[in-house]
Amino acid sequence: MRLAMLGLGRMGGNMARRLAAGGIEVVGWNRSRETADALAAEWDRISAAGTMAEAVEALTPPRVVWSMLPAGEATEAALMELTRHLEPGDIVVDGGNADYRESLDHGRLLGDSGIEFIDAGVSGGVWGREEGYCLMVGGTEAAVGRLEPALRVLAPAPDRGWARVGPVGAGHFTKMVHNGVEYGMMQAFAEGFDLLERKEAFAIDPGQVAELWRHGSVVRSWLLDLMADFLGEDARLDDIAPWVADSGEGRWTVREAVDSGVPAPVLTAALYARFQSQDERGYQARLLARLRQAFGGHAVRQGGEAE
Ligand SMILES: O=C(O)[C@H](O)[C@@H](O)[C@H](O)[C@H](O)COP(=O)(O)O
Numbered sequence: 001m002r003l004a005m006l007g008l009g010r011m012g013g014n015m016a017r018r019l020a021a022g023g024i025e026v027v028g029w030n031r032s033r034e035t036a037d038a039l040a041a042e043w044d045r046i047s048a049a050g051t052m053a054e055a056v057e058a059l060t061p062p063r064v065v066w067s068m069l070p071a072g073e074a075t076e077a078a079l080m081e082l083t084r085h086l087e088p089g090d091i092v093v094d095g096g097n098a099d100y101r102e103s104l105d106h107g108r109l110l111g112d113s114g115i116e117f118i119d120a121g122v123s124g125g126v127w128g129r130e131e132g133y134c135l136m137v138g139g140t141e142a143a144v145g146r147l148e149p150a151l152r153v154l155a156p157a158p159d160r161g162w163a164r165v166g167p168v169g170a171g172h173f174t175k176m177v178h179n180g181v182e183y184g185m186m187q188a189f190a191e192g193f194d195l196l197e198r199k200e201a202f203a204i205d206p207g208q209v210a211e212l213w214r215h216g217s218v219v220r221s222w223l224l225d226l227m228a229d230f231l232g233e234d235a236r237l238d239d240i241a242p243w244v245a246d247s248g249e250g251r252w253t254v255r256e257a258v259d260s261g262v263p264a265p266v267l268t269a270a271l272y273a274r275f276q277s278q279d280e281r282g283y284q285a286r287l288l289a290r291l292r293q294a295f296g297g298h299a300v301r302q303g304g305e306a307e
Pocket residue numbers: 097122123124125179182245246247248249250
């Protein structure tokens with residue numbers, strides 16, 4: 001099988017490497033040509049294309065073009081351009097973290113030109129290249145069937161770690177919920193380890209507990225494995241700023257919960273904890289402190305110091 005990979009960043013580049021190692025030929029395209037050239041120089045089964053049109057030309061119909069471009073404008077522009085180069089029967093896969101509602105639109109847009117659209121939620125991060133990716137795939141059975149050789153190589157095992165979860169939209173919907181769960185699990189660990197670390201009287205080593213919980217405990221998990229690794233080296237995390245980014249999936253999950261009336265207090269609280277960490281102005285907390293002072297005469301800290 002031969003496919004084109006658009007976007008050779010952390011995810012796309014590593015996926016191209018895993019595909020090539022698994023016997024799939026990859027035509028790579030990246031906004032900066034040098035990245036594609038470097039990857040092609042590294043691997044026999046990867047070649048570089050200078051333009052999207054060139055990448056498409058290097059394939060034989062019915063073609064498969066897999067996009068790992070950032071969700072939003074970059075993906076939007078690529079899909080518009082692909083409609084000009086592809087033919088009916090070709091397949092476009094979007095493996096980015098896109099909003100499933102946009103993927104539904106993309107499915108319709110490409111469908112109008114007879115092009116099959118597959119939305120693939122991809123989990124595994126930087127470890128995926130070695131360990132394999134978990135792939136949550138939405139699309140027609142026929143299109144997903146044609147993509148199967150690539151899915152079998154990308155997944156941790158040929159028959160495990162990938163599945164068609166439903167029609168177009170279902171892949172990114174499932175990945176959105178997956179990330180909501182990810183937020184909740186991460187937040188639960190963060191709160192638990194904060195409690196452990198703060199109990200000065202017991203001087204518990206968080207790294208030791210993370211390692212301990214990996215064995216036989218009901219909360220063992222891959223996130224815990226990762227934590228045990230870094231806490232074992234530096235449990236204080238003094239060099240890490242207390243600021244946690246969020247890329248959208250958590251927000252979409254909470255919006256979905258509200259729209260469908262599904263109670264999701266844990267996922268919502270986890271998202272808000274991230275917002276709190278991003279709040280460098282601290283206006284909320286300053287207002288609270290001031291209000292408390294106004295009604296009760298309670299002390300406030302000024303300029304960061306206790307009064
Ligand atoms: O399953 C995965 O591999 C992750 O969910 C990944 O897809 C996610 O995009 C980033 O880890 C950051 O996501 P946030 O910026 O929303 O935390």
